[in-house]
Amino acid sequence: MISDTHVHSYFSPDSRSDPEDNIKKAIENGQKNIILTDHYDHGVKCGKSDYNFDTAERNRVIGSLREKYEKQIRIITGIEIGQQPLADIIESGKKKLAEYDYDYVIGSTHLIDGLDPYAQEYFEGKTMKEAYTGLLETLIANANMWDNYDTLGHFDYTTRYAPYENRGLKYKDFPDLIDTLFRTIISKDVALELNTKTASRVSIDPDIWKRYRELGGELVTMGSDAHRPEMVGYMFKEFGELLKECGFDSVYIFINRKPVGEKID
Numbered sequence: 001m002i003s004d005t006h007v008h009s010y011f012s013p014d015s016r017s018d019p020e021d022n023i024k025k026a027i028e029n030g031q032k033n034i035i036l037t038d039h040y041d042h043g044v045k046c047g048k049s050d051y052n053f054d055t056a057e058r059n060r061v062i063g064s065l066r067e068k069y070e071k072q073i074r075i076i077t078g079i080e081i082g083q084q085p086l087a088d089i090i091e092s093g094k095k096k097l098a099e100y101d102y103d104y105v106i107g108s109t110h111l112i113d114g115l116d117p118y119a120q121e122y123f124e125g126k127t128m129k130e131a132y133t134g135l136l137e138t139l140i141a142n143a144n145m146w147d148n149y150d151t152l153g154h155f156d157y158t159t160r161y162a163p164y165e166n167r168g169l170k171y172k173d174f175p176d177l178i179d180t181l182f183r184t185i186i187s188k189d190v191a192l193e194l195n196t197k198t199a200s201r202v203s204i205d206p207d208i209w210k211r212y213r214e215l216g217g218e219l220v221t222m223g224s225d226a227h228r229p230e231m232v233g234y235m236f237k238e239f240g241e242l243l244k245e246c247g248f249d250s251v252y253i254f255i256n257r258k259p260v261g262e263k264i265d
């Protein structure tokens, strides 16, 4: 099975998963690699906890698991950095990344105008068109302002929590904004993540993926965004098929910040 590139553990404040259980699940799935990507979101709280982790402690735990499972799976150390179009947030992201040579960096937009769509306030008084225009404009601002990341994580995160009927993001409703976003990441060699957590909850529009391909987008990563071990590799088969239908033969993992293709089986 395709390798999972987006997995959380108790080093993320919103997950209690033991990283070892995530690894065991990936092995059970037949995945050759797993990329562990805990959160760093500067200044954002989960209850009383920061979206941050102790880099040295996390590396120690991952290092010992890597030794233990080296014959069964490649364990890759990544990170998910929360992006906002603000200079101090960008600076803090740089500092976090300077603590370790990560193999893989996901750049994710969780907040729009300082609000997490998960909490619903972002949607108050907005039509779906307005809410998603705000999302796409923020994604474009982040794509322009941020460097040093390998994939655009769950660009459709906002749709997961949107209160609208038929809340999937559709290419035909925002062709110019989506084109601008894709052109920007493609020009920076940043990949596009198919996030199966979003895709399993909100119908995804194949036209978005076809358009990304059409514009020259080749780098696609697949991530479960698992916060529980049983979700590692969730629906990879189904969404692998969808990617094939949209013109992709391979997805990518990253090792030492370089894309490595994996054929979709």
Ligand SMILES: [Zn+2]
Residues within 6 Å of the ligand: 080, 108, 110, 153, 154
């Ligand atoms: Zn995320």
Ligand SMILES: [Zn+2]
Residues within 6 Å of the ligand: 006, 008, 080, 225
């Ligand atoms: Zn995540």
